[in-house]
Amino acid sequence: VNGLVLAEDGKKMSKRLKNYPEPLQVIHDFSADAMRLALMHSPVVRAEDLKFSAAAVEHELRSLLIPLWNAYAFFVSYARTDGFDPTTMLHEGPFENALDRWILSRLQGLERTVIDGMDAYDLQVSVNAFVDFIDDLTNWYIRRSRRRFWKSENDADKVQAHSTLYTVLLELSQVVAPYVPFISEAIWRNLRTDAMADSVHLSLFPEPDEKLADPALETQMDRVIRAASMGRALRVKHEIKIRQPLQAITLVTRDRAERALLEELAHLLEEELNVKEVRFTENEDDLVEISAKGNFRELGKRFGKATPKVAAAIAKLEAPLIRRLEAGETLTLDAGEVQAEVTLSDLVLQRSEREGLLIENDGTLTVGLVTEITPELEAEGLAREFVSKVQNMRKQMGLEITDRIRVRYQVDDEKLAQALAAHGDYVKREVLARELVRADAPQGEPHDLNGIPVTITLEKA
Known part of the structure; x- marks a missing residue:
């Protein structure tokens, strides 16, 4: 049972009122696949009413279909550069990298969930499953695997990365074909081998391979992603x-x-959060200073007029004693003429970040980010900003990912000049530059690097 599709204003769609966008124009602007997703990935499939708008269709295009297409384009670019041929080079296992094993395990879970959802005529379960999977694929697997594709050596790890992403994209096109038939067909036709069906819609729906399922690794990666999300939020x-x-x-x-x-x-957290070190501790006191004050509502019930003295004794508690209360102990405090037995419920805890730390807590996990930026870290940050500017210029020039370049830059700020000199090899490696020279660049493009003006000139080597 589906809900009603209403106009954006919540009223019934009416030709007289013209309170809805022209469907063919919406399809022209955002694609039929996006239109289909906007309906299937909405409350209407839960028997709730939907206030339809072109903006909802555009959202599905930008948040799901474009990321999926970008993942496909990413693979194709590097596969062509490296000459990856799935008929002769496809690695079928075992996979050494945890990221490969994780995304392949997630793929098996996706296939199982979508099959069960379709068998039960439950569109919501099926669509939500591949929406979450596309997010994991693009915002974790590919982002954390990029350097494996960038390597100049055609080593075993690179082949396994190519094989994993090829397998995932090929089978994903089959999984999503009933929902987004056009983009899935385009991906399938370019990735298929001669031995496969001509159309994704003529291929058999993939069956999950239980040998690739690894629930323990999925749980482990979920914890890492959670920690990374907390660090990024900070x-x-x-x-x-x-x-x-x-x-x-x-x-x-x-x-x-x-x-x-x-x-x-x-190591994944180091890369994702751009930190030099990941430290572990069981003691929250390493990150925060904890103190306590009396919970007057609870204390007043038991100590009456002696409550202020008991509260004063509580305020003097040091961290070790507070931790004992957190562990469930009862303490006896000397409050003048009163010997007060207190528990954690008698306290209001206060936590303050130690200087130079940013803190985020979620359930059993607390993360603390060291914020001190030394001159060495600042220099590396400037070099990374420079790389970002050059990479954007490469894209604007329409260069291929393998094209070598020469870079000239003009800067008056000695701090930036010294940073680029110290990290010159890193910059050249990242942007594929044969030369990185400080010189006059009158025809260059002006940029702002953290408030420092610099002019950059690129030319193909």
């Missing part, structure tokens, strides 16, 4: 660019199993 909240390296992030958890899971994949 950067965004305090306006610290992700390109600015930081010294460390500290993870606090008393759950030993959670700590073990995070420690094994700590």
Whole structure:
């Protein structure tokens, strides 16, 4: 049972009122696939009413279809550059990299969920499953695997990365074909081999391979993604660019199993959060200063006129005693003529970040980001900003990903000049530059690097 599709103003769609967008124009502007998703990924399939708008269709295009197409385009670009041929080079396992094993396991879960959802005529379950998967694929797997595709060496890890992404995109096109038939057909036709069906709609729906399912790894990666999201949230909240390296992030958890899971994949957090070190501790006192004051509502019930003295004794409690109360103990405090037995419910806890730290907490996990930026870290951050500007200029010039360039820059600020000199090899490696020279660049493009003006000139080598 579906709900009603109403106009954006909540009224019934009416030709007389013309209170709805022209359907063919919406399809022309945003594609038929986006129109289909806007309906299937909405309350209307839950028997609730939908206030339809062109903006909702555009949202599906930008948040789902464009990222999916970008993932496909990313693979094709590097596969062509590296000469990857799935008929002769496809690696079928075992996969050494945890990211490969994770996304392949997620793919099996997706296929299982979509099959079950379609068998039960439950569009919401099926659509939500592949929406979440596309987010994991684009915002975690590909982002964390980019350097594996950038490597100049055609080593085993690179082949496994190509094979994984090829397999995922090919089978994903089959999974989403009933929902977004046009983009799935375009992806399938370019990735298929001669031995496969001519059309994705003539191929058999993929069956999950239980040998590739790894629920334990999925749980582990979920913890890492959660920690990374908390770290990113701290950067965004305090306006610290992700390109600015930081010294460390500290993870606090008393759950030993959670700590073990995070420690094994700590390198992913280093890369994702652009920190030099991931530290672990069970003691939250390493990150915050904790103090307590009396909970007058609770204390007043038991101590009456002696409540202010008991509250004063509570205010003197140091962190170790407060931690004992958190662990469930009862303490006896000397409040003058009263010996007061108190528990955690008698306290109001106050936490303050230690100087130089930013703190985020979510359930059993607390993360602390070290915010001190040393001159060395600042220099590396400037070099990364420079790389970003040059990469954007490469795109604007329409250069191929393998094209080598020469870079000239003009800058009066010695701090930036010294940063580029110190990190010149890194800059050249990242932007594929044969030369990086400080010189006059009168015809160059002006840029602002964290408030420092610089002019950059690129030319194909």
